Amino acid sequence: MSHIVVIGAGQAGSSLVAKLRKDGFDGEITLIGAENHLPYQRPPLSKAYLLGEMELERLFLRPESFYVENNITLRLGSAVTAIDTEAQTVTLEDEVIGYDQLALTTGSDPRRLPGAIGGDLAGVFVVRGLGDVDAMAPHVTTGKRALIVGGGYIGLEAAAVCAKRGVDVTLVEMGDRILQRVAATETSDYFRTLHGEHGVTILEGTGLERLEGDAGQVTGAVLSDGSRVDVDFVVVGVGITPGTQLAELAGLELDNGIKTDAQGRTSDPSIWSAGDCASFPYKGGRIRLESVPNAIDQAEVVAQNMMGAGKDYVATPWFWSDQYDVKLQIAGLNTGFDNVVTRAGEGRTTSFWYYKGDELVAVDAMNDPRAYMVGKRLIDMGKTADKSVVADPAADLKPLLKA
Known part of the structure; x- marks a missing residue:
């Protein structure tokens, strides 16, 4: 029976194993995490959880019963010390586990x-x-x-x-x-x-x-x-570095993270990677995205490809940040922008639209979910937005989607 081992029990790792079972993989699955806790969501840690507004159990991405019912072996509190790519094994502190396919969802480490x-x-x-x-x-x-x-x-x-x-x-x-x-x-x-x-x-x-x-x-x-x-x-809070230590020890190619092809496969055809630790092709270049949406979407595509789907991962970057009573939503990547259009609203509501020439590349929307939604859809569709319409707070943005 085929055995898939996933190292890294965070958002990407949990999403990957769940997708494998959802799409019908019936082999063995082992999810290995260094922490003793069930896979949990990180964004609320420094906000709702620290403020005492969210209990520990609500942080967990899935209850323990999910892993039991889906026959997913959890190895928590277990540090992987080595990967042998020839023997196709991973070494924990107290045992060696064989794999047919391996996924590295090792996240990132704070500086x-x-x-x-x-x-x-x-x-x-x-x-x-x-x-x-x-x-x-x-x-x-x-x-x-x-x-x-x-x-x-x-x-x-x-x-x-x-x-x-x-x-x-x-x-x-x-x-x-x-x-x-x-x-x-x-x-x-x-x-x-x-x-x-x-x-x-x-x-x-x-x-x-x-x-x-x-x-x-x-x-x-x-x-x-x-x-x-x-x-x-x-x-x-001075940034993070991708979790590449195991990949490097295993001799995998690195490039600002664990280097993968468009489908999430590393330089070793039996090893895949997703999440904060993985760098992948994007618009003629290569990027690594540090976000929950990317961790989920990329991991799910990798799960499909581990089952033979042959599907390229096409990232649609988006992010968010909560500060006081302001929710910032970011669509796209502002790399290379050369001008910004401001769409003013009432009170704390506003949005900044990033352009490279006349091409819309990103939107920062503060307490303005409508601007974010329209901007994200335009960027995902490869469309731009008339600057005069964007700058006019009285103008309806929705017609831009049909332009």
Whole structure:
């Protein structure tokens, strides 16, 4: 009987094994995860879960009974130490498991501060896994002082949650502006204002020189401008790196992640990859997408291809971020944009439309689901949007879909 082994029990891994069973795969399936918990969703960790608005059980993607009923063997709390591509086996700490096909859904790892600048002090956290958030939660209380390192979406979301819990928040971004690598100036300005209204101090063009501590506990931070900030804890949000360690040890090709073809197959024909860790062909180039929608969609296509479908994965990128009472929805990729059109709304409602010349490439929509929906559909269909219509808040966007 054919045996499919999946390493990485996150969103992609869980989606992959569920799709295999849904589409009729009747062989053995083993899902291996390093954490002791059932596969769970990560986005609520730093928001609803940290705020105490979501219980642990609601984080789980599927109940344990799902895996039992679908004859999926879960190996949780198990670290894979090696892959032997010739013998087609994976080595765990206490056993060797054979496979006919293998999928790597090993996700990504947060970048951490080096110990040389105090990154190993107690009270310094990243936001990635359940253990990270559980360790941080007791510190996120009224009157505490937090330093957020990094002005990307992870850092801003952490700042929003801390501020809502009454924490005195300072955020440092070494770039010229927050969101510099992922958004236009207009979006940066929007969220800088939003956070300022909630009492968050944002210092742009400012890096972290070093952390200071007392008895191993962080107590302060010296910034690149020479100033010092007293802190009770630190949240590091300076990006992630793809989980490629096992793939590299196995001799698979890497290219900003585990290199796959359009169907999700790696340089070894028996090994596949999906999710944050996988880089794949996209519009003549190669990308790696760090998002829940991509993890699900790509994993499901890989599952079909492991069963012989021969189907290319065609990504339709979209993302979201929740900060305070603002829901940001992003459609498309803004790579290469050269002009932005603003569609103003009432209150916090607005959207920014990214163009490369006259080609619509992405939309950032804040509390504007209609703009997001229309923009995403246009991008997915390869259509653009008349800039004069977009810029007119009184104009109906839906006719753009029929243009």
